[in-house]
Amino acid sequence: xxxxxxxxxxxxxxxxxxxxxxxxxxxxxxxxxxxxxxxxxxxxxxxxxxxxxxxxxxxxxxxxxxxxxxxxxxxxxxxxxxxxxxxxxxxxxxxxxxxxxxxxxxxxxxxxxxxxxxxxxxxxxxxxxxxxxxxxxxxxxxxxxxxxxxxxxxxxxxxxxxxxxxxxxxxxxxxxxxxxxxxxxxxxxxxxxxxxxxxxxxxxxxxxxxxxxxxxxxxxxxxxxxxxxxxxxxxxxxxxxxxxx
Amino acid sequence: xxxxxxxxxxxxxxxxxxxxxxxxxxxxxxxxxxxxxxxxxxxxxxxxxxxxxxxxxxxxxxxxxxxxxxxxxxxxxxxxxxxxxxxxxxxxxxxxxxxxxxxxxxxxxxxxxxxxxxxxxxxxxxxxxxxxxxxxxxxxxxxxxxxxxxxxxxxxxxxxxxxxxxxxxxxxxxxxxxxxxxxxxxxxxxxxxxxxxxxxxxxxxxxxxxxxxxxxxxxxxxxxxxxxxxxxxxxxxxxxxxxxxxxxxxxxxxxxxxxxxxxxxxxxxxxxxxxxxxxxxxxxxxxxxxxxxxxxxxxxxxxxxxxxxxxxx
Numbered sequence: 001x002x003x004x005x006x007x008x009x010x011x012x013x014x015x016x017x018x019x020x021x022x023x024x025x026x027x028x029x030x031x032x033x034x035x036x037x038x039x040x041x042x043x044x045x046x047x048x049x050x051x052x053x054x055x056x057x058x059x060x061x062x063x064x065x066x067x068x069x070x071x072x073x074x075x076x077x078x079x080x081x082x083x084x085x086x087x088x089x090x091x092x093x094x095x096x097x098x099x100x101x102x103x104x105x106x107x108x109x110x111x112x113x114x115x116x117x118x119x120x121x122x123x124x125x126x127x128x129x130x131x132x133x134x135x136x137x138x139x140x141x142x143x144x145x146x147x148x149x150x151x152x153x154x155x156x157x158x159x160x161x162x163x164x165x166x167x168x169x170x171x172x173x174x175x176x177x178x179x180x181x182x183x184x185x186x187x188x189x190x191x192x193x194x195x196x197x198x199x200x201x202x203x204x205x206x207x208x209x210x211x212x213x214x215x216x217x218x219x220x221x222x223x224x225x226x227x228x229x230x231x232x233x234x235x236x237x238x239x240x241x242x243x244x245x
Numbered sequence: 246x247x248x249x250x251x252x253x254x255x256x257x258x259x260x261x262x263x264x265x266x267x268x269x270x271x272x273x274x275x276x277x278x279x280x281x282x283x284x285x286x287x288x289x290x291x292x293x294x295x296x297x298x299x300x301x302x303x304x305x306x307x308x309x310x311x312x313x314x315x316x317x318x319x320x321x322x323x324x325x326x327x328x329x330x331x332x333x334x335x336x337x338x339x340x341x342x343x344x345x346x347x348x349x350x351x352x353x354x355x356x357x358x359x360x361x362x363x364x365x366x367x368x369x370x371x372x373x374x375x376x377x378x379x380x381x382x383x384x385x386x387x388x389x390x391x392x393x394x395x396x397x398x399x400x401x402x403x404x405x406x407x408x409x410x411x412x413x414x415x416x417x418x419x420x421x422x423x424x425x426x427x428x429x430x431x432x433x434x435x436x437x438x439x440x441x442x443x444x445x446x447x448x449x450x451x452x453x454x455x456x457x458x459x460x461x462x463x464x465x466x467x468x469x470x471x472x473x474x475x476x477x478x479x480x481x482x483x484x485x486x487x488x489x490x491x492x493x494x495x496x497x498x499x500x501x502x503x504x505x506x507x508x509x510x511x512x513x514x515x516x517x518x519x520x521x522x523x524x525x526x527x528x529x530x531x532x533x534x535x536x537x538x539x540x541x542x543x544x545x546x547x548x549x550x551x552x553x554x555x556x557x558x
């Protein structure tokens with residue numbers, strides 16, 4: 001059903017919180033996601049020409065690296081991009097077959113691979129590029145929030161989290177109910193000022209990004225400091241000239 | 246956006262067919278069709294052939310065409326689904342129109358004709374709304390897209406109607422002027438649209454897309470992959486400004502100026518030459534529209550490119 005669901009009062013809003021202050025850009029989350037969605041009960045993800053000249057495939061999670069600001073304020077930020085499980089998900093409403101849907105009980109946005117016709121309109125509707133077309137299966141695929149892990153009672157409770165969250169070595173990824181203001185993820189978002197990417201488009205993403213923390217001020221080295229000790233600077237200059245010959 | 250040939254062909258050719266259906270239906274409703282009119286029946290057959298050819302072509306865009314019937318189910322929320330429903334629904338009054346014209350029941354032909362015109366126009370509106378409703382694509386999410394789709398359908402429909410009329414032995418000149426006016430109106434709209442997309446860009450930026458603008462300008466340092474992927478092939482397709490400019494001029498010359506000149510010539514010459522001119526006019530108009538629709542995709546920039554190095558859309 002491609003109308004957006006009216007969530008029940010006790011419905012959850014499951015999502016991820018990604019800490020851009022901590023992410024080191026190791027791509028472990030991308031690899032873990034690819035492995036889980038290719039090696040377990042999900043349909044295999046396309047992986048064409050993997051060792052050849054033009055590898056091409058479907059990944060649900062992709063890590064971009066951005067250079068932000070200049071000078072002392074400049075930094076490199078690693079930005080993992082995957083489905084944000086938006087509340088006003090246009091990818092759900094544009095789907096003509098109902099294959100793209102948002103679950104009322106937990107807000108997870110999914111694609112039913114048995115009814116998807118592969119028209120690609122959902123990928124056009126998503127501003128974040130969350131959906132990719134699988135050429136081998138002829139259907140659209142996207143982050144499932146590991147619904148096959150989080151509800152799997154045969155897994156130990158500690159492992160019932162998305163693969164990307166479980167594997168992150170820097171603990172930059174968090175999973176939980178963002179609809180519960182007392183949950184750990186909600187408190188994290190409140191403390192750190194978690195935000196939506198591209199909020200001006202009005203998709204109301206569930207996932208939040210935590211911004212890099214401001215740097216402590218770095219004092220600029222003073223020029224023309226009087227030399228410590230007895231004319232050490234003059235000695236250095238003489239030594240430079242000596243060894244430059 | 247990558248211009249899919251099947252979709253470019255579908256929107257232009259089916260659009261022309263629906264435009265022709267609108268004109269036939271309105272004409273019948275206005276009492277302009279003679280009983281058992283050869284022009285009416287030829288026009289209907291031509292229009293339905295164009296529509297059907299276009300719809301079949303659009304199936305080639307799908308990963309699972311065998312499941313396409315499912316696309317009729319979500320009309321409550323999806324413009325694409327509404328387009329599917331309207332496109333198939335149009336065949337019903339069209340069949341009624343055809344039967345009545347063939348049987349000489351011109352009053353009922355008028356009734357079916359008006360219904361056919363409404364359904365046909367609705368289908369074109371739904372097609373346009375599919376693009377107009379997409380927020381991530383600034384060049385589609387604006388007030389020009391709906392009128393442009395409608396005018397292209399009507400002007401192409403008028404060019405094909407003029408050709409059908411001449412082939413059926415109807416030599417009146419007013420349809421020539423109608424078609425000429427429709428082409429000129431379409432040209433004016435299209436030129437206005439091009440000024441708009443040249444002068445404006447989408448609101449999102451790399452800074453808003455990453456939320457890192459608070460630290461300064463955001464530049465892509467390293468893409469997530471060294472090779473290409475579906476997103477870059479589908480949404481990252483970009484045509485150089487220079488090439489787009491050349492293709493735009495081609496649209497104006499082939500798609501707008503040539504048909505208008507040929508229609509004027511047809512109005513001024515003998516019936517035999519006029520037939521050649523109107524056939525060429527319909528051909529030129531259709532080719533111009535195909536180039537225009539290709540550009541409509543090629544000049545569109547999707548917000549996901551902001552994550553891949555674009556500084557604006």
